[in-house]
Amino acid sequence: MWEMAQAATSLIEENVLEWTKTDNRRLLHVVFRVGNLDKTIKFYTGCLGMKVLRKRDIPEDGYTNAFLGYGPEESHFSMELTYNYGVDNYEVGTGFGYFGIAVESLSKTIDLVKLKGGRVTQDPSQVKDGSTFIASVEDPDGYTCELIERGLTLEPLCQVMLRVGDLDRSIDFYRRAFGMELLWKRDNPEYRYTNAVMGYGPEDRNAVLVLTYNYGVREYSKGNGYAQIAVGTDNVYKTAEAIKICGGEIIREPGPLPGINTKITVCLDPDGWKTVFVDNIDFLKEQE
Ligand SMILES: C[C@@H](O)C(=O)SC[C@H](NC(=O)CC[C@H](N)C(=O)O)C(=O)NCC(=O)O
Ligand SMILES: [Zn+2]
DSSP states (O other): OHHHHHHHHHHHHHHHHHHHSSSEEEEEEEEEEEEEEEHHHHHHHHHTOEEEEEEEEEEGTEEEEEEEEETTTSEEEEEEEETTHHHHHOOOOOSSEEEEEEEOOOHHHHHHHHHHEEEEEEEEOOOOOOOOOOEEEETTTTTHHHHHHEESSOEEEEEEEEEEEEEEEEHHHHOOOOOOEEEEEEGGGGHHHEEEEEESSTTTSOOOOOOEEEEOOOOOOOOOOOOEEEEEEEEEHHHHHHHHHTTTEEEEEEEEEETTTEEEEEEEOOOOOEEEEEEHHHHHHHHH
16 A cells, blocks of 8 residues: 555656746746846946836835846846845955856957956957957956857857856756756866856757856855756746756745736755746736
């Protein structure tokens, strides 16, 4: 009898995990806190060519959001800036890496950032594989943007880099619990780090998560600035179930958010990085 119950449970679990692979998922936005909304909007629009897609004020919770990006939220990855009333600075921490942004000309972008008084933290240089040129700039709160020279691309806001303490553990988690694909993994022994790029669909048309393991570093500080990525799903309830089956931690049970009414569930990955899963239909209603 006990064996039958156990077999039935594992069948249900298998079905839930299979479902994550067929669910309609996509990276929706990356969320971070800023000390001055106008200053940050000016930086990303004036220096990096983004547009303000929408704004919302949630006075009952004391914050304002501005959504920025390169195309409509229905089809593009975007930035969700959070301004908490009265908080004018945040710690970025050592775990957050960067937002990857593809630009057509590095030199023109760098010149513009300098002209507008922005901070260039790494001048253009060629990456080790020899094909790509990158540079880094810092936004007004100290978040790094890695600029990647690419021709015209469908998804210029293309990466979020987070540092992790055990790369295989993370790859396994994002594959099983999130239904992501490992797009590629590359070891750089000379510089003592390994990168794994994970996401939903090919890198040239979808934003991806870049997970970096630095040899021997198991833990990082998270600060209080970077918040999370948001992922769209057709069912936040099944999503939470799948994450629990995979040993992930749900820190907000699935259900509608007060004020916005969008259904979400919130989880932590093995390093404590947060992800918010957002109901796809509710997300579209937010745009109306
Ligand atoms: C629907 C989903 O895409 C959201 O954006 S919900 C927005 C919500 N933001 C905040 O609560 C911002 C204020 C907060 N004080 C902060 O600094 O983070 C959110 O991210 N909710 C997720 C959650 O974990 O509550
Ligand atoms: Zn959001």
